[in-house]
Amino acid sequence: MLGNPSVRRRTLLAAAAGIAAAPFAARPAFAANPKVYLDPGHGGTDPGAVANGLQEKALTLNIALQIRNILQANYAVDVRMSRTTDATVSLAQRTDDANAWGATIFVSVHINSGGGTGFESYRYLTSDAATVNLHNALHSRVLSGMRTAGSVTDRGLKTANFHVLRESNMPAVLTENLFIDTVSDANLLKSAAFLTATAQGHANGIAAHLGLSAPPPSFSTIVDNTTAGRFTASANWGTSTFSGQRYGADYRFANPVLASDAAWFKVNIPATANYRVDVWHAADPGYSASAPHVVVTAGGxxxxxxxxxxxxxxxxxLGTFNLAAGDYNAVGVSRWTSAAGYVIADAVRVTRV
Ligand SMILES: [Zn+2]
Known part of the structure; x- marks a missing residue:
């Protein structure tokens, strides 16, 4: 269910100033987070379309809140919403708020009505390249997302003179997510899994348009000298509980010699990527002034x-290193040093960065 037509303010202002309507705003040099404005349609005294025991305003809020949560959990992005509760917000308030905030993009979420079935989406009658890009990115991914949870007809990409598309000063797209007054569509809208899939599709489309990449999956592991199957050292390495600074039950020590005879920590690296490598050792004035730590990186x-x-x-x-995927001896403590004092091998921690 949609808003009212009138003349497009952005085009008028641009024409009055004698300049072309500004295209997609360039990202500032300091690479601030892109600003995503989410607009759940209707709310408060305006329920939107109502049928089959469903209210449009509740569905749009449900989907938009999930889009926000997915974006914030996975990307470096700022998100603002026209409403986060069942509040009455006028169309002008929505676009004024997005414009004042300086949103990078505007995405309005609605549910269709009036008979029909499936998904369709809208941009303004005339649109710049960035808007078309956003529209394409959103439409295909919302449809893909929905289709992971149900059978959905593609009604296509459309244009319309809607308030939120016309009066927003940034690329704007409005999605119509199935028909509330068609029983088969309403049944999908009653499914929590379908609403989540719809939100995921929106988030995927927004991320694709903005070129956002998800942060690497977190990974951190600790290998102690007592971790089964993950530590090897020759019989030249003694075992000590001398220092209370030890990690775990004990640690290993050896005299320096001009031969490597390294103690090795085996680490299961999940993917070739950059990792910070930390080591833990007990310290003592009698320990090595220069204990060599060997990190087996992808490049040697x-x-x-x-x-x-x-x-x-x-x-x-020890620093950040590019480590290859695989389960192998990744960090060693070598005895090969001319510095005096025992070399100590106690624990290694590898963390993806
Ligand atoms: Zn609506």
Missing amino acids: NQTVNLDQRTGGGAWRS
Whole structure:
């Protein structure tokens, strides 16, 4: 259910100023987060379309809140909504708020009525390239999302002189998510899984249009010298509980020699990516002034020397390294140093960054 037509303010203002209507606003040099304005249709005293025991205003709020949550959980993006509760908000308030906030894009969520079935979406009668891009990105992905949860007819991409499309100063698209007064559509709209799939489709389309990439999946693992199957050292390495700074039950130590004889920590790296490698050791004035730590990176071994006389009893970063996927000896403590003092091998932590 939709808003009222009138002349498009943006075009008039641009014409009055003697300039072409501004295209898609460029991202500022400091790369601030893109600003996504979500507009759940209707609300408060305006229920929108009502049929089959459903109210449009409740469905649009449900979907839009889920879009917001998905975006905020997965992307570096700022989200503002025309309403987050069952509030009465005029069409002018919605576009004024989005314009004042400086939204990058505007997405309005509605449910159709009047007989029919399926999904359709709208942009303004005349649109710039960024709006067409947003429209294409949203339409295809909302449809794909819906179709993971039900059979949905594609009614196509359309244009219309709707208030929220006309009066918003940024690329704007309005989605009509099935027909509330068609029983088969209403049955889908009664499914929580369908509403979530619809929201996911919107979020996917917004992310695609804005070029957002999801942050890498979080990964962090600790391998201790006592972790079964993940630590190997020759018989030249003793076991100690001497220092209370130890990680876990005990730690391993060896005299420096001019041979590697490294103690190895085996780590199951889930994907080739960048990881921060930290080590934990006990510190003592009698320990190594320069203990070589070997990190097996995708591009070859890198050695980082660590003074183990101080700084013990805490995680110490060796740096960030590109590590290949696989389960292999990824971090070693070598005995090959001319520095005096025991070299210590206690625990390794690998964290995706
Ligand atoms: Zn509506």
